[in-house]
Amino acid sequence: MQKWLKKWVVTGLLFGLGMSASLPVKAAKSSQTTQSNVGFSVAAKIPKNQINKKNSFFDLKMKKGQTETLQTVIYNSSNKDIKVQTRINTAYTNTNGTIEYVSPTTNYDPSLKYKISDITKLTGAKTVTVPANGSKTISAKISMPSEQVNGVILGGWYFKRVDDKVTGSVKGAMNMKSQYSYVIGLKYTSGKIPQPNMKLGSVKAGMSNYHRGIIAELRNPTAVMIPNLTTKSTITSKDSDKVVKKATRKGIQMAPNTSYNYPMLLGDTKLQAGKYHLHMVVKNTEHQWTFDKDFTITATSAQKYNKESVDNNGISIWWLIGLGALGMLVIVLLILWLIFFIKKRRQRKD
CATH class of the missing domain: 2.60.40.10 (Immunoglobulins)
Known part of the structure; x- marks a missing residue:
């Protein structure tokens, strides 16, 4: 079939x-x-x-x-x-x-x-x-x-x-x-090709593919492509000056007049309500931009994204896939055993 x-x-x-x-x-x-x-x-x-x-x-x-x-x-x-x-x-x-x-x-x-x-x-x-x-x-x-x-x-x-x-x-x-x-x-x-320019938009807690993190909006407001960008970011707590997250990303390609929601994922670390500061350097071989911005994570948003994040499961997605495959194998073996058992029983009756 x-x-x-x-x-x-x-x-x-x-x-x-x-x-x-x-x-x-x-x-x-x-x-x-x-x-x-x-x-x-x-x-x-x-x-x-x-x-x-x-x-x-x-x-x-x-x-x-x-x-x-x-x-x-x-x-x-x-x-x-x-x-x-x-x-x-x-x-x-x-x-x-x-x-x-x-x-x-x-x-x-x-x-x-x-x-x-x-x-x-x-x-x-x-x-x-x-x-x-x-x-x-x-x-x-x-x-x-x-x-x-x-x-x-x-x-x-x-x-x-x-x-x-x-x-x-x-x-x-x-x-x-x-x-x-x-x-x-x-x-x-x-017409005339403008000089590339980058801007930093909103910075806030959020989700990317069900993983919690800090989402920074990078903007290219110019009508020109900006290729091969590398970002280096550091997020610190304004209350303790403790580094919360460091992130580097390479090979970013910015289309003309576009926004890029850059996710800095926290993994097992939960979002905490409070005031934070983002320091980010964006550059390629020809240009460099430096951004500094304060932002706040509210208790409501921290609780929301912590609850919805798949990072809370305490188990890797690959473990889940492995367990699922193992479960399927067990089911197949049980079916084969049942077929074998029924066949043997019929042979005995004959």
Whole structure:
């Protein structure tokens, strides 16, 4: 009996070697096995106003009020028609400190005046059918603002195969339902490029993936990417001058006009109500910013996050997984023993 057990989503993301930061592009070449599994690929039709002709993503020089039609070709390498869903996403920095082109968000930095998803619109259907062993060209229209934009507007053109696909069929085995996706970077450069700048927003107690900690909001209010940042942070109690937390994070990529909620997790240490001070240095090879900020953890928020945190379990998630696996093994052994017992009993009766 065939069962759908799991949905795999494989995102085809490669990164361009730009001076500013990495942008996603299509897979230029795939192995025969990969092409067979994925079943489709995408390629941007590079226009004349491409800044760097070597880039496979859209790296465009734009002017105020300019309109332009972009085209991407979807190739179907399978022996049947496929459906591909597409959309335009505005880039932002996610909680991992990387630039996100795939998953859209609703929380944008207030400095972001023009979203790429607002000025770039698909001209056809959002879901298209690509014929077997054929191709389909789809279009999107850019409408730049009438006023001068100085800097970079960043995003991605996302493609996801949405028709059902089974990787194989084996009697008695479980089949996997697979979906595959690509994203092509969209980078519009206009006017004068501003100097990078970083700001520190709110600092407060909070949660990240159900782990308690101190969340510092790092902001890039400028229309330029700021790559390869390292943060070094020290949190001290204002009452005792005791160091509560030291944290270092490397490889942070800030999208233009974005906010990054940087989690400094406390692990087994519980949040304590009180007044604190954050000292943070943010830098890369070209720039450095130093921030100092006082903040308060209320008794209410400390109690709330301490109670909700998975850090309270006193046991590692891997221990839980191990115990679960052990429990499954015991159940399987009991079933096998029961089958063996029933079989032996029937043999005796015969």
